Amino acid sequence: MTERLTFSTDVGSTVLANLCGPLDDNIRQMATILGVSIRRRGAVFTVTGELEAARRAVSALETLAARIVHTGEALTADDIQWFFVGEDDRFRAGKSDEAPFEVELKTRRRDLQGRTPNQRAYLKAILSHDISFGIGPAGTGKTYLAVAAAVDAFERGTVERIVLTRPAVEAGERLGFLPGDLTQKVDPYLRPLYDALFDLMGFEKSQRLMERQSIEVAPLAYMRGRTLNNAFVILDEAQNTTPEQMKMFLTRIGFGSRAVITGDVTQVDLPKGVPSGLKHAAKILENVRGIAITRFNAGDVVRHPLVARIVEAYERAGETDEASRRDR
Secondary structure, three states: EEEEEEEOOOOOHHHHHHHHHHHHHHHHHHHHHHHHHHEEEOOOEEEEEEEEHHHHHHHHHHHHHHHHHHHOOOHHHHHHHHHHHHHHHHHHHOHHHHHHHHOOOOOOOOOOOOHHHHHHHHHHHHHHOOOOEEEEOOOOHHHHHHHHHHHHHHHHOOEEEEEEEOOOOOOOOOOOHHOOHHHHHHHHHHHHHHHHHHHHHHHHHHHHHHOOOOEEEEHHHHOOOEEEOOOOEEEEEEOOOOOHHHHHHHHHHHOOOOOEEEEOOOOOOOOOOOOOOOHHEEEEEEEEOEEEEEOOOOOHHHOOHHHHHHHHHHHHHHHHHHHHHHHO
16 A cells, blocks of 8 residues: 655754755665655655555664764765665564674774675684685675775774785786786776775875885785785685695684685686695684684675665576586
């Protein structure tokens, strides 16, 4: 049964603009997620749709407006997506006797937390193990949450520096065709780590700490021969390491350090016939004390809803291909 609900707010024009987004993009995304129609005239919102969905929309508008008043920060499309993923988890958790694990990370994003059960388990594993693996498809927050945990540890003084690294493996392109010296050639491979760092710590502070060597972002090859003490170390895109490189990285960990290894075993860019160090490590380290492995799936994707459907389609295709090979 279709219902029409109205929500009005007396927040100022700046808060209203931060809530609605450019050209009301946030409102349109919310309407798409909930399957309702949301029309706005000034500070008055009219929601039309199934009663439960309409109520969720009104509740979301009220909650998000209050959050903007509290934080002073504008909402992004990602914030909207994360909000509804988290809301679904809170609804399910309300039907369970087990309270969800919550952790407050000390970053610029004051509301940052795990939004799905696997994300919460991942954060719990990072905080309680010296070495943690996060394995799963794109968009599940593996890298972002790991960097957030690193920033939190640094801000609290539990580590003296942050080291972020990735293997510089081409995904269908060649380093030799890129302009510049070696540092400029590998910089694009490290860009996702820079992006997460700037978002969580701020550009100027991050740059200042990198100049002081308190934060280091470098290709994996630069890790050889080093021992990393009192550091939070993240190896991203680990599916593109060889078993030898993975062993080299894991044995760099020194006293007072914590390491997080992330990757997607379905997106290996190594030459044909070269085994993935992430796949190899996940097998042989599964039951090693002090090491945690969290596996994500399409249900943990918090990007555009289409990303989850794309991941699911590829997973189904992979299962079909594997079944076909067994039948031969």
